[in-house]
Amino acid sequence: MDNKAANTESVLTFGELLLRFCIDTDGNWLNENSLPFYIGGAELNVATALALWGIPTKYFTSLPDNDLSTQIINQLMSRNIDTSIIHKGGSRLGLFYLTKGKDMKHDTVIYDRADSAFAELTTNTIDWDELFKGTSWFHFSAICPALSQQTASLCEEALIAASKRNIHISVDLNYRAKLWRYGKEPDEIMPQLVKYCDLIMGNLWAADKLLGITVTPGTDKSGQKKIYLQEALNSSELIIRKFPKCKAVANTFRFDQGSGIKYYTTLYTDKKLYYSAEYRAEIITDKVGSGDCFMAGLIYGFYNHLDPSNILNFATAAAFEKLFIAGDATKSTVEKINNAIRYEN
Template identity: 25%
Template sequence: MRAQEIAISPDSGERKSRTIDVVTFGETMVLFSPLSTGPLRYATHFEKTIGGAESNVAIALVRLGHTVRWISRLGDDEFGTFTRNFIRGEGVDTSAVTFDHRHPTAVYFKERREGREPNVYYYRSGSAASQMKPEHIREEQIRDAHILHLTGITPALSDGCKETVHHSISLAQKHNLTIVFDPNIRLKLWTKAEARETLMEIAAKCDVVMPGLEEGTILTRETEPEKIGRVLLKNGAKVVVIKLGAKGAYYQTADDAGYVAGFPVDQIVDSIGAGDGFAAGFLSGYLRGWPLGEAVRLGNRIGAYALTVAGDVEGYPFWSQMNLDGDRPDVSR
């Protein structure tokens, strides 16, 4: 199965009118990372950058040579300006970003721990992005894209955000976009039961659904990739891709399935952002017309890159850095 066959394909005239490869929207926060390891109570010096699943994917895709539009609301404050400028500086189209003078830009902190995943502390309640409503996503911002990329973080932020997700799906369906959904479950934002009900409803409307293994279990109550895939296909997806961490990923369609091995990483520096890197790599392979298994393999490669550098987006490679082996990239650099 070729990647471009996995979802609705516009006719040739429609394709020529589309100037954006991917459109995505969601909350991006200012990220403070301590320069030291250990409890935050002892940290005195921090680095300031940004982090957010959707903007992570947008930045990674631009570095891989694609055009991406990111839509969001930011506080009309210094952090909001910094966030917009950072993402715009990476080459992402931020023309649809709006500023809110009543609600702030969210922030979060990482707590570094030697040899373990960092703890993350969010301060996002009442943020500008949580105030998103359907009227903040306009039809002209969606219709000129090939893919709508969504995550399950956005509907967890507020009822208005959940309505906005469904509104964007309706617009994407009207204009025959491929809809890609990464559940990206954040249990600090809601319960497993709430997540399951809302995200399965969203997944039913999407062409590609790509959870992690634990997320797939939360959604389907199944523990094996093959069974998770079958439930999500029955629910409405055309393609299911399940991220398996160091083991790679598993993909399944109505007539094809397979495991794709991951790439070994000698030293994991920071695991946050690796799943978003996988999503960007997979979407890049899809947009290049690669077979489904090769698109998944590219996702594994980009995810491996992300593990080697501290920060949410700092580890994503440019296409020119991929050290191509034949016509496929090599994870080493």
Template identity: 35%
Template sequence: MANIATFGEIMLRLSPPGKELLFQSSRLEAVFGGGEANVAVSLAVLGHRSRWVSVVPSNPVGEAAVRELRRFGVDTGFVVRGGQRLGIYFAETGADVRASQVIYDREGSGIAEAKTGDIDWEAAFSGMDWLHISGITPAISASAAGLTLEAVKAARAKNMTVSVDLNYRAKLWKYGRPAPEVMREIVKHADLLAGNEEDCQKALGLAAGVEVTSGRLDPKVFEDLTAKVMTEFPNLARVAVTMRESESADGNRWSAVLRNRKGFLSGPSFDIRAIVDRIGTGDAFAAGLIHGLTSFAADAEALDFAVAASALKHSIPGDFNLSTEKEILAVVRGDRSGRIRR
């Protein structure tokens, strides 16, 4: 198994029970989650030596977040204490034609206020082979963007593989620099890039020719898009793009494609008809792809595993994908019935 570090923010997620409206209920359920933390948990569950690097406040909320990751076997020994608060987000699960929605309350969080030099990357990356980051942390503040760029440069200096999940969030890019200006500089240091068609358009400034609201996606467009990304960023060894055809908040068709330096691959397609929780499915894909690329001989196997891992995450409440390799491989091999195992 591989030694993988992730760097990014974790937040407290507050949601109403089931599919109620945000303030329809008199109570909110609390869990922790965040793109890179979600990946770290999934990789730990899959058997890797997984390390999460971040900045959290030295208060009971920050310590609870750290304990939650440690519970799943994630190494939290290089989490820096700083700032006054942990970010919060409110998540309302959609149903039928009512879309899910997220409201952020994360300004002034520990990682948003952290600056270059606050983390000892030499120590944080000791014994690590891989760094995974996303486009969420660079979006929250100019200083967090600088810290993310510092992280990927430090990883490259140690000859680590670097993966970037673009994760464009329109609500977060508020501090004055456009997303492509920031993300293109970060992606120049990456080996693996993941995202969806909107990420490529909004985070990299590349025209994708895809209408995401129609619910139908043309695979040929994704073949062209991945080729365009690799031409634009010749440092990349692989580009993976997820494909979500959204018929309703409850029903999606889910797949992904991958381009490497040898050609273009299409993954399996899943019709998901009873979504439990969409949040974290992209992170499950990223973790599954990292696991596949470090565990299997062929990129096609890695892609199949990643798509199946993310399909399974749609059935799990909360941010984390807790599916094991055995469970994911069963889906890869065709077990999609959901029948009880006795």
């Protein structure tokens, strides 16, 4: 993917900041009066990783104008994230609850984000010139347009504004079934947004659900890497055909094996499919944020003009390393990630 932007320009991520509360399966948090929590949100997790890796990074969200928000913003600033464009307004912060050790697709996730400050944002209220000043890359996820038609329209306004300024755009096809509750199917909304994107990341089943890129029936039950890689190639080619602005498509394959994980990824660009080494672990710490870390790794690679195989290797190792870090965002440095890259297939 051609990226001519100067490396002094920022990556801007756009989405809702959330607090994640981690309940345990046995209810001990009730007896101990202790409930671990993390600051998160898919787009913030991407911003945290990029800032840690030395990429100039800005983050846009909306937070209530109160002391809690001030403390959170100070925390983000300590991560070297530019918070100057965060909108102040609304009455509450979005929350969600997730049983320890589960991922965001699990039935145990409970959202409490209705009428949040971010969800209340409307079109024609944001100064896009100010927002995109000094920006070369804009990132959002499918979580935002899942909240409401109002938020989907806001995303489209942002994408149009970014496109007019020739800013590279990426999207993570996060599919959250519990969020799509406002009378629209994902594939009625997402194609109108994805058409602006240069880089699309997700997995085969998210592309099916969100973009209408059909997966061959029975693929999910095959268990065969060869079949998954062929489906990744087919899906990527169909996506680029359907959305000609797109120059690169990435897919993740993460399979739970008891308490362990098997993980590998693909990247399709310039009519070639690249695939990573296969990573395995018997025990992991936290599944949340691994996909966000992979997304950040892709942006990091393209931003720094790495070749496709190196982009994929870095992003995959970054995502896998996140599985051993508690919390929503990575703490792994570039050096640590480079040392963790596996090359055997």
